[in-house]
Amino acid sequence: MIKNKNILITGGNSGIGFFAIINLLKTKNILYVVIKNEFRKNEFLRKIEKHFDKNYLSKFLNIIENCDLSDLENIKKIKDYFISKKIFLDVLVLNAGLQYTGSFYPKVSKQGIELTFAVNHLAHFYLVNVLKDFIRDKEESRIIITSSDVHDPKSSGGNIGKKAGLNNLVNLRKKVTGQFLNFNADEAYKNSKLCNILFAKELEKKLKISFSKISVITWAPGLVIPNDDLGFFRYSKRFNLFGYLIFSKVAKNILGISESTKNAGRILSEIVFDSNLNNIGYVHLSNKLISFKKHKLVESDVSDEANNSELASKLWILSEEICRSFGFVTFDI
Numbered sequence: 001m002i003k004n005k006n007i008l009i010t011g012g013n014s015g016i017g018f019f020a021i022i023n024l025l026k027t028k029n030i031l032y033v034v035i036k037n038e039f040r041k042n043e044f045l046r047k048i049e050k051h052f053d054k055n056y057l058s059k060f061l062n063i064i065e066n067c068d069l070s071d072l073e074n075i076k077k078i079k080d081y082f083i084s085k086k087i088f089l090d091v092l093v094l095n096a097g098l099q100y101t102g103s104f105y106p107k108v109s110k111q112g113i114e115l116t117f118a119v120n121h122l123a124h125f126y127l128v129n130v131l132k133d134f135i136r137d138k139e140e141s142r143i144i145i146t147s148s149d150v151h152d153p154k155s156s157g158g159n160i161g162k163k164a165g166l167n168n169l170v171n172l173r174k175k176v177t178g179q180f181l182n183f184n185a186d187e188a189y190k191n192s193k194l195c196n197i198l199f200a201k202e203l204e205k206k207l208k209i210s211f212s213k214i215s216v217i218t219w220a221p222g223l224v225i226p227n228d229d230l231g232f233f234r235y236s237k238r239f240n241l242f243g244y245l246i247f248s249k250v251a252k253n254i255l256g257i258s259e260s261t262k263n264a265g266r267i268l269s270e271i272v273f274d275s276n277l278n279n280i281g282y283v284h285l286s287n288k289l290i291s292f293k294k295h296k297l298v299e300s301d302v303s304d305e306a307n308n309s310e311l312a313s314k315l316w317i318l319s320e321e322i323c324r325s326f327g328f329v330t331f332d333i
Helices: 015-026 038-048 054-060 072-085 115-134 172-176 185-209 234-239 241-254 261-273 309-325
Strands: 006-010 030-034 061-064 091-094 142-146 215-220 282-291 294-299
Touching (some): 006 015, 006 115, 015 054, 091 261, 115 185, 142 185, 185 215, 185 309, 215 261, 261 282
Parallel strands (some): 030 061, 091 142, 142 215
């Protein structure tokens, strides 16, 4: 059993991340979990203490609390935490994500950034940049980003409703800060997942220049429908509860196309340690539906747009510019 790893995970208080944490804690590696606020922390502890006693958790679980990732100020708080503890990381799991498909109006972060872009992309982009010197440069080290196959307009989920497309970043800044041109919540989510992959591919390119051994992995868990009210679809329930309940039952029980949060969490925890993913550069993994209620994790192609290296470079630069415009700097990768 692999031990003595320091693992940071975002989006761990519910859904996929929560079940990944259960599996990771069993390995007796040290976990650092970023949690948004006191309420979420208490809910998380109440649930996790059903699986492990408090003495065990005190050895292997560390909570970085009151860190709403949509607020870039909190990203600096995470950096300060690791500076004060003099801790280096082996694995960075960027799993936090939200969507609020069904809303006609944009939600915004403290900095006034559209919330889907702020949490799903920009927070993780900035987090990697500020923690770059705290990730051990070893073959086993990796940065894992939870993305989605809906980034691809040709995928089964990506071709429903508004499709992903960044239009070579024309007006993207106006779409995510201030003016929110032609806002569509479904498109905003799909585009954020496209940003995940473009960011990952540009990150891997920059790491390769410095001969880094750190792997960069994006993965798509498939259609995961949590049972609790704190999970990924919590906003969709509020906007259209009846539609959500029908969709959920059909996807789970009739079509058999959804994946359970428990299985998706197990898969994420396996990606953390899989030796086949040591020092591989970049890879995209997809939890593909292969038969009724059965999935398989496979290496997968990304969309043509996600493969556009020039676009990836431009997105990196734009992301830097947005962070700098709010006074957040540290970009040396």
